[in-house]
Amino acid sequence: MLFPTIGFAVFFAVVFPVTWLLNAHNTWKKVFLVAASYYFYAAWRPEFTLLLLASSVFNYGAALLIDRFKHRALRLAVLWIAVAANLGLLGYFKYYNFFAASLMNAFGAIGVKVDIGFIEVALPIAISFLTFHALSYIIDVYRRVLAPTTSLIDIMFYIGFFPHLIAGPIVRANKFLAQTVGPRDPANIRLGQSVFLILGGLFKKVIVANYLSTGFVDGVFRDPTASSSLDLIFGMYGYALEIYCDFSAYTDIAIGIANLLGYEFPQNFNYPYRATSVQDFWRRWHMSLSSWLRDYLYIPLGGSKFGTFATYRNIMITMALGGLWHGASWAFLIWGCLHGAALVIERMLGITGDHADAERGTLATALGWLVTFQFVSLAWVFFRAPSTDAWLGYFATMFSGRSWSTSMTPFIAFVFVLGALSHILPPRWFETLEKRYDEAPLPVKVLVPFVVIYLISVAAPAGIAPFIYFQF
């Protein structure tokens, strides 16, 4: 079930009133929201709801066990078993074939024939996000940041809550479970913010991401060697806009929907292409993932506490695994390593932290933005290219200067500009719009979303492609 569909609108039209009608009966409300979330998930592959259930039950039990043991070694042993089981599940579905192929290729290169075989199994949608949520819970219980809940429904709700289930944002267990203890206050519904997040998300996904993808980007990435250099440059920037508009659309809509149901999700994007350094980019892009990687991977590895070399090593490991998390391919690993290397270089040059940005002059800030945006856009080519040959061909043709003609239509160029406006328009404009919306009379409050969705529908392509991050 995709957000920008009639099916989801009908689903939400049922979930919204029932949720609030059950608000005074908190347990029944959670049972209902779990049932609704499992129905939402079952729309893809009903059998994988068993996986969702099994993960919830397993992590619920593991957390109770961790809490029960007083001896640190025992607690740690249970934690490791639980982490291994969660990662094992992810590894089986997502990485087995990749590692099997890589191993067979490596042995083949030295003349040894090894055949460990492949598995034919569908990748459960959202398995990575599911794993992140589960790990956040058991690790926080181990760290005693969070007391384990004795309610299985709470864990099923936390891991399976439909707005974040498929593609985030990654909600921390301690932040979410605190919201499940009692009825939610409807006075906390921020209608203007939720409406604009949902409308903005629909616009970014249905219009910008879809037309950029089907009207231009897919074509140049399908056969880069047949495209002109200029088209490949446009394709690179086009994909940078497409993936931002696609992914941020999903999480914006998720945040807005959760708020309408009374729950708070963390912000996930903050104008990432305004970043003036790669470190700044990761403070703005998929913020819930970058902070998750920092807290559950980088810091446990030692963070920056054990000297310069160890810090660089930890950054590289974190970013390489962050890249590999996106998918089982060398291209994702290279993408992660490139970002890791850029972060290391910035540290070497002292370009780090907020104070560095504040101390820079206008010219240095502009240069920082320019270099960062070019780097991020170039790195996206690895992310999008379907194979090693594809990205090799992409860069070889783009830098060859073979032809400077373009196949981009005026309409796609217009969509490009619309996408860019999402970063160019001052944030205060959106804040003013939200404020005016909140102060507007009720008929205007209804007309605004109606007119915007109507216009989006008029301009929408015939079919809506799934969100890019669904595959992760």
Add this chain to the structure above:
Amino acid sequence: MKLVDPSALEPRPAGALRTAAIVIYGTLVLLAVSIPQSVENWLADMNGNPVEAAALRGAEVLRNLSERAGIAGVYRRGRDIFTAFSGAEPD
């Protein structure tokens, strides 16, 4: 879009839930009336159990009413104008 810190906001009026409900259902009703063919197409793609069949009949009635009032045609004309402007693939 930047999120506002919830603690920085003034308390909402008690009718926030009622307002949200009116906005959600008002928007959905207006969309169903103005683009009735979308609802009908969506229901037509289903398996056709008794509930869905009844809903489909309701959607057909809604579309006829909307067509007669000239509302549904506005959407089609809008799509035609957009297709002519953009060169995008028609439905």
